[in-house]
Amino acid sequence: MDNPPRKRKKATSTSSDLQPAVNPQNSSPQNNQDVVTIDVPAVEVPELTPEEQSDRLHLERKVERAFFEAGKALAELRDRRLYRSTHRTFEEYCRDRFGHSRQQSNYLIAAAGVYENLTTIGCQNVANQDLTTICCQILPTNERQIRPLNKLEPQQQQEVWQKAVQKAGGKVPTGKIVKDIVQSIMERTQVPNSYQLGEVCQILAKDNPELRGKGGCWAIVTQVNDFTCTVRTWDGELTVGLKHLKSYEYLPEDCQQMQEVCDRISRVYSSGLGESVQSFLESLGKLKRVYLTGLEEKVLRVLETEMKD
Template identity: 40%
Template sequence: MGGSRELSREEQQLRSRLEQTVRSAFYLAGQALEQIQTQKLYRSTHDNFESYCLDTFNFTRDYAYLKIGAARVYQNLLDNLPTNNLPSAFLPTKQGQLRPIVKAELRSVEQVLVWNNAVSMAVNRVPTSSVVAEAVRLYLRENQTPHNPFEVGEVCRIVARDVSSLKKYNGCWCMISELQDWECLVDTWETELVVPIENLESWGLDEEQHQQIFDIGVRMTSLYETGSLDDAAYWVLNGLAKLDRFYLSPVEEKLLRVLEQEYLDKSG
């Protein structure tokens, strides 16, 4: 690696001040992280910025760059919102409010437009992250050609992100039953949902794996349809709904069989 790894006294003091800033406000934190990155102030202890962030702040790579991205968007809004006659009181107050804009990789002018729309949707208040996410979705759907990458029958995981209505189902696996331009109609073990395509992650299963998870879903749905599940049964089934694999462990299989014996065998 080129250049000296040693920091001068001034650089070390600067690094200490910047590290303290990172632990405070999101805007200043993002600016501080970007300065540490661009000036390579991590070089005395780390070979790269990503490992430095993880060791020093316990920030993952994605989270560190999200902070930097949020600071850039904030600065852009700070510079350009006055020309849109929007009061400074409507500037973001939390990093999460800017996450949807950062993730969408909008251009500077689009960032201002979407934030303006979000403020309007929030009835002239600082919008929540969910409102900003909706403003981003509406903007993209008006300005991009629809492309749904999924297939009917595909098994996916629901990732709620900033969609409050999906929080209950975050991490749950589901099966796509219908494709729409920007959403998918999906089946979980207990209900049917309309989920935006950006809130779905494919499992990429082969035919045999797909059949295994499908069979598990059928068994879970059969239990739900008895209409007599108690809280303990729901607790078990909600846990199975968030499996990160296409098969049951021996203990999970035993638990599911106990529920089937309790609810299905008796009803039969």
């Protein structure tokens, strides 16, 4: 008797049916997991057009020279006294108009001079005078990078900057790299006492009972000896060892301003106006800034008037 025809089973599919064949030797429970493949189309980044390349270079130069332009502008504002219609001093003008101290302005002005020296000497050394950080010469891009160069001669500034660029691997060096190179050069070439006449320092009285009461006071160097300095404070002169002095690293303009303040305080002190006045003058003798506040200036003027009367 013939067997009845068998029913055909419906075809079914599983996730394993959709996966590529797996070598039985490499099969494992983890290899049998569902696998999802996602195709990510490649995104093509268009190259800059010649016009865009020119615009980029132009804008980069502006960013690089921003601190230089600021320093040059501040120098002209100061030298031509273009602040005189609204402010009595350049210091007050900078504080009100730009929100920073005169010292910050002086740093920018000095940096502009250093930048100019670097580009001038750089132009003498290369044929292409298109000097930017992406062309034939690496130049500073902010003031702090070249602040340590302020006290060096123009030729020394260029030499130190080139060494700093090399140490930075051909990139714009940090201020610390520049400072370290300047320090190493000074240690090799200078005499033991590196302080200069007119330099403003802080007196460090620790472990020196002879300086009791002078700790934290600012002082102006009036004589440079081999291993000591004679300095002038608000109430007189004294000789201090080098380890008990710390330079504020003020710019020459700031040192000159501190000299004027010191002269004024000394005149009032020598007039003998009283103990309360002496306490006020002593507080001025410990300032950690190169300017007097508006109130301090008013009080000192009143004292100067009383002294004259």
